Amino acid sequence: MDSSHGQGVPAQESIDQVQQASLDTTGTAIRSIWSRILRKFQAGSIERRILVGFCLVFAGILVISAVSYRNMTVLLRNSHQDTRSHELIQLLIGMGTRLDEAEDGHRRYLVTGDESYLKPHEILKERLPEYLRYVRELTHEDPAQGERVALLDDLVQRQLDAERAAVALRRETGFEGVRGIALAGVAKGELDAFHRIQTQMEQDENRSIHRRVIESAAMTRNTIVLLGTGGLLLFVLLASVYYLIRHDITERRRVAAELARRGELLVAANKELEAFSYSVSHDLRAPLRHIDGYASLLEKSTVHALDDKAKRYLQTISESAKRMGQLIDDLLIFSRMGRQEMLHTRVDLDQLIASVLHDLRPDLQQRDIVWTISALPEVKGDPAMLRQVFSNLISNAIKFTATRPSAAIEIGSDQRNPDEIVIFVRDNGVGFDMQYAGKLFGVFQRLHRADEFEGTGIGLANVRRIIHRHGGRTWAEGMLGQGATFSISLPTKR
Amino acid sequence: MTVTKPILLAEDNPRDAELALAAMEEYHLADKVILCHDGAEVLDYLYCRGQFKTRLQGNPAVVFLDLKMPKIDGLEVLRTIKGDTTLKPIPVVMLTSSREERDLVESYALGANAYVVKPVEFHQFLKAVKELGVFWGVINEPPPESTGKSAS
Numbered sequence: 001m002d003s004s005h006g007q008g009v010p011a012q013e014s015i016d017q018v019q020q021a022s023l024d025t026t027g028t029a030i031r032s033i034w035s036r037i038l039r040k041f042q043a044g045s046i047e048r049r050i051l052v053g054f055c056l057v058f059a060g061i062l063v064i065s066a067v068s069y070r071n072m073t074v075l076l077r078n079s080h081q082d083t084r085s086h087e088l089i090q091l092l093i094g095m096g097t098r099l100d101e102a103e104d105g106h107r108r109y110l111v112t113g114d115e116s117y118l119k120p121h122e123i124l125k126e127r128l129p130e131y132l133r134y135v136r137e138l139t140h141e142d143p144a145q146g147e148r149v150a151l152l153d154d155l156v157q158r159q160l161d162a163e164r165a166a167v168a169l170r171r172e173t174g175f176e177g178v179r180g181i182a183l184a185g186v187a188k189g190e191l192d193a194f195h196r197i198q199t200q201m202e203q204d205e206n207r208s209i210h211r212r213v214i215e216s217a218a219m220t221r222n223t224i225v226l227l228g229t230g231g232l233l234l235f236v237l238l239a240s241v242y243y244l245i246r247h248d249i250t251e252r253r254r255v256a257a258e259l260a261r262r263g264e265l266l267v268a269a270n271k272e273l274e275a276f277s278y279s280v281s282h283d284l285r286a287p288l289r290h291i292d293g294y295a296s297l298l299e300k301s302t303v304h305a306l307d308d309k310a311k312r313y314l315q316t317i318s319e320s321a322k323r324m325g326q327l328i329d330d331l332l333i334f335s336r337m338g339r340q341e342m343l344h345t346r347v348d349l350d351q352l353i354a355s356v357l358h359d360l361r362p363d364l365q366q367r368d369i370v371w372t373i374s375a376l377p378e379v380k381g382d383p384a385m386l387r388q389v390f391s392n393l394i395s396n397a398i399k400f401t402a403t404r405p406s407a408a409i410e411i412g413s414d415q416r417n418p419d420e421i422v423i424f425v426r427d428n429g430v431g432f433d434m435q436y437a438g439k440l441f442g443v444f445q446r447l448h449r450a451d452e453f454e455g456t457g458i459g460l461a462n463v464r465r466i467i468h469r470h471g472g473r474t475w476a477e478g479m480l481g482q483g484a485t486f487s488i489s490l491p492t493k494r
Numbered sequence: 495m496t497v498t499k500p501i502l503l504a505e506d507n508p509r510d511a512e513l514a515l516a517a518m519e520e521y522h523l524a525d526k527v528i529l530c531h532d533g534a535e536v537l538d539y540l541y542c543r544g545q546f547k548t549r550l551q552g553n554p555a556v557v558f559l560d561l562k563m564p565k566i567d568g569l570e571v572l573r574t575i576k577g578d579t580t581l582k583p584i585p586v587v588m589l590t591s592s593r594e595e596r597d598l599v600e601s602y603a604l605g606a607n608a609y610v611v612k613p614v615e616f617h618q619f620l621k622a623v624k625e626l627g628v629f630w631g632v633i634n635e636p637p638p639e640s641t642g643k644s645a646s
Contacts, residue, residue, distance in 0.1 A: 281592055281593060281594060282561070282562055282590070282591045282592045283562075283591075285591040285614055286507055286509075286591055288614045289510065289513070289591075289612060289613075289614050289616065290509040290510070290513070292614060292615055292616040292619075293509070293513040293516075293616040294509075295616070296616040296617065296620075297513075297516060318615075318616070322614060322615050325614030325615070329593075332593070
């Protein structure tokens, strides 16, 4: 590095650094904006991404079409102007020839006095306005050429005037009077000027033509490049959109296949469960029957030999076997409730409750119960299953008020929420501690000892399972010693 | 009441068989009971073949069929009986532990005359078997075809 620029170099470097830094910031900014756009795009749903893709393709087609249209217009205009230029050149050449012929004929007349030589002059005079109008029309877009046309007009008029004057002189004075004019040519200067201007105009037009040819070539090249790159871009865009759609379809197919596979697994699992419960129902009962049966046979054959204690033992064996049989039966019903096909019909709850109460009559003997049953709405569901629900809830209420001298059971509904119908069964029985409320609806969950209240603990689990299958909810409120309220909800729309 | 025709009991479980026989004993029907331990034995008896080759001709008064049995199960035996013109009149009572709906439906579809679920409680089991034995073995009049056959 040159030492004489010792002081300048760090300054230069710092400027470079500043520029570099500013370039870096711009680059980072662009990159961050780009990555933000990309992130936003990727975060969008597949539909949105496809829409954006198609919008870009559409916009691309619009831009290409607009630019191509403009280029094509320019090409057409140029070609039109070329035609006019060629016509103008031809016209000017024609006019020049006419002028030459007129001048030539006129001189011949001056020499010979033969009137027929004046014919070109007459023709020129006659056609001149037409020529001039045409020339003006062809040049009206170009002011410089327009000025020249005015000059031409003037020159031609002067030539014609001079010729006319010479012809008049010849008629008056004969050949001698016009000898000089005939030899030199009456409008030689004007004619030369005309040809000069004509040449200038021709050159001008040729230059214009050349310029337009270059312009047209450039336009054509632009159009081709635009169509090429635009087409390529559109192709890439469309390919991306296609990829997106295809990817989406593949993904959906995969999900559908996965769902189908899981459905099959579920069906298989269900079948297995069915086989299991069948086996339970058939094989587990037999040993229980034997236990009870042989205990009974033993009791019978030793009826006089056994003391009371031994008899009580045998009794307990029998009772345990029976209880287990009951548990198995309940479990099977519970399992069947989950698998059984469901009906969906209108169920008249008033009628259903009445029939449940009719069936529970044996439990109501020697009981003093005050019933408060409101009119209940019609609901949609499986009649047999809903019957099971209310049978369980009401028999629970009867059971858990057994210790009350005066039992009160209320059945009512709450339809404040239009989306669901709530039906509750309230009793003033032994109630329960709210901290165990979550356990109430579990399978074989009991809050009371078996010697207090009988039961297997499956009833409320069945209630919950049935109501869940109907799309509803179950809950309970209560207080120890203060009674309990069991509520179920059924959706109004399914 | 005299019982001339045997009662065929198909029961693979010896304890169930013993309990059933104990129940029949109460009405002195036990000696009329022929016990088969699987479906194949039931068919051997009905077609007088195998160990029953030399038995007295004639159809039983009733067949008590368990559903789940080794070799040939109850439904298969039922299908064979009800598909055979000479065996078809024999009353068949399904005596089983299963309360499954499809077993019930299939049994009746195949032509079972009754379907009884064995109660777990012995006293009820006793009662059920006794009543079945008395009804089908004594009270019920068997079809004449089988009577005619046994006379020949």
